[in-house]
Amino acid sequence: MNLVSLRIITADIKRLVQFLEKATNLPARWATDDFAEIVTSSFTLAIGSTRTLSFFGENIAQPANNKSVIIEFRVENVDDDYERIKDLTREIVQKPTTMPWGNRSLLFRDPDGNLINFFTPVSPEAIKKFA
Structure with a gap:
């Protein structure tokens, strides 16, 4: 599957x-x-x-009502993407931050409030995982 x-x-x-x-x-x-x-x-x-x-x-789905899903994109350089999108959204939830599991992560909301995560693997383990 x-x-x-x-x-x-x-x-x-x-x-x-x-x-x-x-x-x-x-x-x-x-x-x-x-x-x-x-x-x-x-x-x-x-x-x-x-x-x-x-x-x-x-009543199958309700738009702009997501409180449990994060849409994640692996990107080449999360810091560069932050500079590109920081004025695109009204809500940056987390500026680029290196997470304990080895990804550098940027979390923001789209206009409907959905959470989007752009991340770049930076630790050797995370890089290996996504190689």
Whole structure:
């Protein structure tokens, strides 16, 4: 089994996709006006509007209500990315900090309040883990 995608449901898809494109420096692929994907070499971040929920039933998901998931991206240099995105978001939760498990981590929120972590492995163990 392979996890290949995570989908965020949002009430303002254009705003969120534009933010994520700027934050990740990756273009989104739009399938419809209600569904876009940001594709990396190992994972796809899907973004769907609340209108896509009608395919699944009522009260399936609530946009801008995440309090338990962190979306994580391994980046080349988290300090450089911090300089690039610090004015993009109103909420930097944690400036670049080296964590006890060997990753240098930047934690911030997207416009819907979802937590995003950019991290760079810096300890020998963490570098080996992601090699």
